[in-house]
Amino acid sequence: MTLADTWRQRHPTARIVIFEKEASSIAHGTGRNSGVLHSGIYYGSGSLRARLCVEGQALMKAYAETHGLWLDPCGKLLVPTSESALQTLPLLLERGQANGVTVERVDRQTMLALEPRVETRYGEALWIASTSVVNPKEIAVHLATRLANAGVSLRYSTPVLGMSGRQVTTPEGVIEAGVVVNAAGLYADRVATAAGLQLLYSFQPFKGKYWMHRDPAFRLRRLVYPIPDLNLPFLGVHTAHNAQGQVFFGPSSTPILGRENYRGLAGIELGEGVRLALGLAKKLLLNTNGLRQLAWREAKLLTKAGVASELAGLIRGVAPSDFSESLAKVGIRSQIFDPKAKQLVNDFVILEQDGAVHILNAISPAFTASFAFARYVSDQFLTTTLR
Numbered sequence: 001m002t003l004a005d006t007w008r009q010r011h012p013t014a015r016i017v018i019f020e021k022e023a024s025s026i027a028h029g030t031g032r033n034s035g036v037l038h039s040g041i042y043y044g045s046g047s048l049r050a051r052l053c054v055e056g057q058a059l060m061k062a063y064a065e066t067h068g069l070w071l072d073p074c075g076k077l078l079v080p081t082s083e084s085a086l087q088t089l090p091l092l093l094e095r096g097q098a099n100g101v102t103v104e105r106v107d108r109q110t111m112l113a114l115e116p117r118v119e120t121r122y123g124e125a126l127w128i129a130s131t132s133v134v135n136p137k138e139i140a141v142h143l144a145t146r147l148a149n150a151g152v153s154l155r156y157s158t159p160v161l162g163m164s165g166r167q168v169t170t171p172e173g174v175i176e177a178g179v180v181v182n183a184a185g186l187y188a189d190r191v192a193t194a195a196g197l198q199l200l201y202s203f204q205p206f207k208g209k210y211w212m213h214r215d216p217a218f219r220l221r222r223l224v225y226p227i228p229d230l231n232l233p234f235l236g237v238h239t240a241h242n243a244q245g246q247v248f249f250g251p252s253s254t255p256i257l258g259r260e261n262y263r264g265l266a267g268i269e270l271g272e273g274v275r276l277a278l279g280l281a282k283k284l285l286l287n288t289n290g291l292r293q294l295a296w297r298e299a300k301l302l303t304k305a306g307v308a309s310e311l312a313g314l315i316r317g318v319a320p321s322d323f324s325e326s327l328a329k330v331g332i333r334s335q336i337f338d339p340k341a342k343q344l345v346n347d348f349v350i351l352e353q354d355g356a357v358h359i360l361n362a363i364s365p366a367f368t369a370s371f372a373f374a375r376y377v378s379d380q381f382l383t384t385t386l387r
Contacts, residue, residue: 081313208251
């Protein structure tokens with residue numbers, strides 16, 4: 001929706017139609033997001049993720065402030081949880097500075113002043129004051145209302161059945177446009193293939209699970225994250241919170257066999273499930289992107305005791321009995337895999353063919369970067385495609 005909003009502001013008379021297969025805009029990625037506006041410290045210098053995250057964070061904060069939406073400028077502590085993580089700290093500091101992130105190296109005393117519950121075992125951490133939290137559902141609903149009031153047509157419960165160039169087939173019939181954007185998230189690769197795009201990539205989804213602290217009086221002043229293993233594609237278990245002050249712990253990063261496999265076996269299609277299972281077995285055999293190490297870590301996170309053990313390196317005073325009975329939030333990361341490089345693709349991918357722009361691999365920090373990403377796609381793809 002940020003792309004539609006950007007285009008509407010630049011071209012007020014343009015007719016814009018958004019097709020959404022669900023009954024709302026918050027059924028999947030955005031509605032299940034933690035709401036953390038990332039700083040851009042993690043991503044390789046020069047990557048789209050690094051550039052658009054830094055710019056996008058500022059734009060998202062400005063949007064929330066301008067429209068009176070909830071925003072918590074709480075900041076984030078990045079804490080080493082092992083000797084190897086301590087050795088990574090200077091590299092991450094250097095990477096953040098190269099990406100334009102304001103980041104400080106702080107000592108034990110400063111850590112405790114910022115967040116009294118933080119674990120100070122290694123005596124230092126990185127402090128990123130610019131990191132904030134918003135309510136992603138509130139942002140999405142506000143954007144949808146803003147677009148509808150501006151004359152943008154939002155067609156909910158209207159799946160795209162096919163694409164051919166600038167033509168889109170839905171249950172309502174065939175619609176032709178000056179430019180078509182495939183921003184289907186978990187289904188973007190499937191839509192692109194149906195449109196005739198020859199994809200070099202395969203799809204590998206990962207499920208992230210969050211638990212909530214059951215005590216409503218438990219509070220954290222700051223976000224607390226581990227210094228990540230830069231050889232793995234995920235950040236590790238960390239904290240999150242919402243406008244009500246509820247505190248969450250997660251996420252896990254479990255490889256799964258379906259695009260909407262949120263619970264149990266639900267959301268798994270037999271044919272695709274088999275393909276994903278075979279592909280995952282091969283990746284584990286080759287230890288692609290350190291997936292064997294990730295699998296070992298994920299196995300520990302299947303229990304509350306395992307999650308509490310991971311958290312012990314970040315914050316003090318959280319036991320397995322403190323977790324909610326059931327999962328508080330479950331989301332799925334749409335990740336693509338490059339079989340030639342034998343690597344998960346860790347940057348945004350945008351491809352254009354026959355008047356259609358396909359947004360693939362909208363991985364974290366896609367929500368944080370979304371306003372900047374919309375400007376980038378408008379400048380680099382939509383404007384040229386319409387010529």
